[in-house]
Amino acid sequence: MSRTVLILLGAPGAGKGTQAVRLAQTLGLPHISTGDLFRANLAGGTDLGDRARSFMDQGELVPDELVLEMLFDRVSQEDCLAGYLLDGFPRTTAQAVALEARLENLVPTVIDIQVPDSDIEERIVGRRMCKDCGAIYHLTFSAPAQEGTCNACSGPLYQRKDDTAAVVRTRLEEYHQKTAPLISFYSERGGVSAVDGRLKPDLVFEACIASIQGSNQGSGHGVNN
Numbered sequence: 001m002s003r004t005v006l007i008l009l010g011a012p013g014a015g016k017g018t019q020a021v022r023l024a025q026t027l028g029l030p031h032i033s034t035g036d037l038f039r040a041n042l043a044g045g046t047d048l049g050d051r052a053r054s055f056m057d058q059g060e061l062v063p064d065e066l067v068l069e070m071l072f073d074r075v076s077q078e079d080c081l082a083g084y085l086l087d088g089f090p091r092t093t094a095q096a097v098a099l100e101a102r103l104e105n106l107v108p109t110v111i112d113i114q115v116p117d118s119d120i121e122e123r124i125v126g127r128r129m130c131k132d133c134g135a136i137y138h139l140t141f142s143a144p145a146q147e148g149t150c151n152a153c154s155g156p157l158y159q160r161k162d163d164t165a166a167v168v169r170t171r172l173e174e175y176h177q178k179t180a181p182l183i184s185f186y187s188e189r190g191g192v193s194a195v196d197g198r199l200k201p202d203l204v205f206e207a208c209i210a211s212i213q214g215s216n217q218g219s220g221h222g223v224n225n
């Protein structure tokens, strides 16, 4: 059985989460978001959540050892046997090296969703999430039909604590310093497909699918609709 590991790179607010949900569904892969895993630990009051909290609140990256333990535990589960989609991981070279060792000969498919820094603050500060199902909205660009209410499940919408103008600056600095170097890291291995994240979400999705099909040509991995 061929195994696919898909990695979405991109700055905070580039649209990784929105695309990850759709791509995971279309490709039949579990969507693994380290940010979501940390938020679930925070909400559940776990020891891991307590250790991650201050880093997350300040927009800093959580230390690699905490992230790696949590992520590897998650991808060891049975639903990840045939592959998985990573959203928000890896974010440092140490994380990428650890993943590479774990994947052995498997070369991940890597997509970089590109959005200029000048657009990021507006995208993040206007972002709202559904408390119940995690659906992502934007007050201007993809507003819910009814203010404060999720279209999909009628759950209440909220603003993430780190989605503020003050925290965005630190998150962007962390991204440029620690995560952006992964574009070269993966370019030197299996390659990276760049997708313009300023396009409408449907077009970003189509571009992602096209680049996955391009990178899987000959590998036998199909895209199921």
Ligand code: AMP
Residues within 6 Å of the ligand: 012, 034, 035, 036, 038, 055, 056, 057, 059, 060, 061, 062, 063, 067, 087, 088, 089, 090, 091, 092, 095, 162, 171
């Ligand atoms: P996200 O939901 O992907 O924007 O992640 C929210 C926050 O969780 C980040 O700002 C970090 O504090 C933390 N986090 C998520 N994924 C990672 C990761 N791979 N490495 C370090 N910190 C992470």
